[in-house]
Amino acid sequence: MLRPFCRSLSRHGRLFYSNSSARQEVSHAAKETQEDEDNLQDLNRRKRKTEWKRRQGGQSFLDNLVINVRGGNGGDGCVAFHREKWKPMGPPSGGSGGRGGDVYILPTPGLTNLSSIPKRIRGAAGGNGQGTWQNGKSAQPTIIKVPLGTVLRELLPGDSRRAKDEWEAEEESLEGLNPEERRAKLREDRWLHYPRYADDNVNRDVFKQAEAALWREERARRWARKQRTLAPINLDLDKTEEVMISDDAPLGIGQQEWLGHIVARGGNGGLGNPHFLSPINRSPKFATRGHEGERITLYLELKILADIGLVGMPNAGKSTLLRALTGGRTKTEVAGYAFTTLNPIVGVIRVGEDGTFEGELQGEHIFEETAVEEERLRQRELSERENPEERLRLEDNSPDSPGPDIEQRPGHDFDVHETFRFTVADNPGLISGASENVGLGHSFLRSMERSLALVYVVDLSRPEPWDELRDLKDELEKYLPGLSDKAHMVLANKADLLGGDGDQEAVEEAREKLRRLEEYVKTEMVVKTADGERILDVIPTSAKLSQNLKKVVGLMQKYVEQARIAGV
Incomplete structure (x- = not known):
């Protein structure tokens, strides 16, 4: 006979159950x-961590930028006359001004972002x-360091x-003046x-x-400046260069450092009054001011240089894949929500002579580190709740805030003799419409060029991964044919x-x-290739x-x- 199930209210207004199975169901639901x-909470914690990294230092990833560059102004000449004892009327002695500093663009391998460029x-x-x-x-040159892979273009x-530019700016300053005031x-x-x-x-006279x-x-300088506009600056900064000194160079010339590509020249210094000394002008009382440096506007576009680019939808596992391939050396953000990766991250794959790669040897450490990161993040969240001042300091993003970042664990040595090395870029996820600048859009599609x-990286656990593949190919073609x-x-x-x-049925479904x-x-x-089809x-x-990563690396x-052999 089944025991009746009844529910009633106690004296204190709380529910109690007379059936033990019902209590178990309630406990299971709880x-x-x-x-x-x-x-x-875990999902929100990961999202907060990613948002904090985006705000860290007030800088976010930047891969295109318009900058206004001005060469240094030349120093003014001097109007002076030499005076010393027994020479009350000495000759003109004003010195000339120094030359303004040139501005150079220097591609630097260690940089991955344009956000540090003013x-x-x-x-x-x-x-x-x-x-x-x-x-x-004369002034020292100004060097602007940009990442390798930056494309530089002068705006016309x-x-x-x-x-x-310098001449147009002067004309603007003269607007509204009558001829006398203009002269x-x-x-002046x-x-x-x-x-x-x-x-x-x-x-x-x-x-x-x-x-x-x-x-x-x-007029000659204006003409030369106009001729430069006919051949605007257009540089592809994909490599660094070294200054080679000829064997026939004079002794005493040491190794010179390459400053980069000059983009704005400094102005010449003004002339002192001795330069105007002549037989009919024995006491020149005027000198010239220094010339203004060149003004130029440049468009910088960063296109990450990597041998292999990973292309996939958000949360397809690209960041986890890069961690596994690099043995955990590449600190990419791993989480279960879309757009975890906010900027392209490049990792180095080192392969041994027997085909063994670094990630294969160090794979057991990767997810141990991930667990440590999650535990530290959880502990930090608890401390923030207990300490309101600490929480407010972190929310204000003060400079002395350590933030929820994780300490870098020392990397593990790659004991196998390295015979080949290449780089892999973890690009942010693409979505349908990325070629039309939807989602992260153009800012990261260019990193694959x-x-x-x-x-392609697709999620096999999704119902129809081939649809993802079709969308990825279509977005690449819409952005840049070929x-x-x-x-x-x-x-x-x-x-x-x-x-x-x-489950055998699930295995067959996966196959x-x-x-x-x-x-x-x-x-x-x-x-389709020149040799046929691939x-x-x-x-x-x-x-x-x-x-199955060893096969992938191979x-x-x-x-x-x-x-590389084909010279692509």
Whole structure:
């Protein structure tokens, strides 16, 4: 006979159950609710960590930038006369001004971001000339360091982002002035006079001759500047260079450092009054001011240089894959929500002579570190709750805040003799419409242009991974026709999630899904090359468990070797 189930209220207004099975069901439901809350807290914690990293230091990833560059102004010349005992009327002794500093662009291998580059850059000014024939000191060059893979382009007149050059800026400053005021302003910007001699100088013939010579020189500089505009700066900074000293060079010349590509020249220094000394002008009382440095507007676009580029939808496992391939040396963000990776991250794959790679030897440490990171993050969240001041300090993102970042564990040595090395870029996930700048859009599609080969990463645990593959190829082609021809392989990641419990039916379903994916690649993803057609390799993997990665690394090495031999 079944025991009746009844529920009633106690004296204190609480429910109690007379059936033990009902109590077990309630306990089980409470556990599930607690697990859901824990999962939600874990998800929110990971998101907060990622948001903190985006705000860290007030800088976010930046791969395109417009900068206004000005060369340094030249120093002014000096109007002075030599005076010493027994020589009350000495000769003119004003020194000339120093040259303004040039501005160089230097590609630097250690940088991966444009966020450290200021939007306005001005070269150092040259020193002014002084009496007793002391010339001003020329300014040191200004060097702008940019990452390798940066494309540099000068913006031409007509572009709304372009700032005025030095001549256009001067014309703007003269607007609204009458002819007399305009002439006075032009002279003030170009000449220096001995005290109380300005009016006398402008009426003398020697000054008028010097002024005419100055205008002729200025017209020549204007013409040279205009000719430069006809051949604008367009540089592809994909490598560094070294200054080679000839064997025939004079002794005493040491190794010179390459400063980079000059983009804005500094102005010449002004002339001191001894330069205007002549038989008919024995006491010149005027000198010239330094020339203004060149003004130029540049557009910088960073395109990450990597041998292999990983292409996939958000949360397809690209970051986990890069960690597994590099043995945990590459600190990529791993989480269960979309857009965990906010900027391209490049890792180095080191391969031994027997095909063994670093990640294969160090794979057991990777997810141990991940567990340590999660535990430290959880402990930090608890401390924030207990200490309100600490929580407010972190929310304000103060400079002394250590943040929820994780200490870097020392890397493990790669004991196998290294014979080959290549780089792999973990690119942020693409979504449908990325070619139209949806999601992370163009800012990260351009990071794939420089890769020697592309590798698609799809989530095999999803119902129809071939649809992901089709969307990825379409977005690459819409962004840059022919870009998808760089694809060589399809990685069916997360294969461990299908049939992992030994369920034979699930295993057969996974095999069928993999077969359909291979069939789709053979029919719809064929790449046409100069030698014929290329069929993409389809490799099932589990980046989380480091399964089948040795084969993946071997194929990647083959792609890179072929591309390097072909000179791509």
